[in-house]
Amino acid sequence: MGVPKRRMSKQKKRQRRGANWKIEAPKLVECPQCHVLTVPHQVCAGCGYYKGKEIVAK
Incomplete structure (x- = not known):
């Protein structure tokens, strides 16, 4: 063993x-909806969509 x-x-x-x-x-x-760069697995800050569904109304 090395010492x-x-x-x-x-x-x-x-x-x-x-x-x-x-x-x-x-x-x-x-983002597939608005084509804005976003962090993956997060709601898009531009349009409020996640996985094709509107989560936050903008």
Whole structure:
């Protein structure tokens, strides 16, 4: 089993852990009713439709 030869410094440990903190842009899909970009699985902010049904009257 592999055993570390030297103790990992605080700086190296933080660099390794902090390397995976990335900001990701939200995924957007086009609404089939009004063709506005919206977040998937959410009611469309432009027309109020979700899966072909009007959920919120606009």
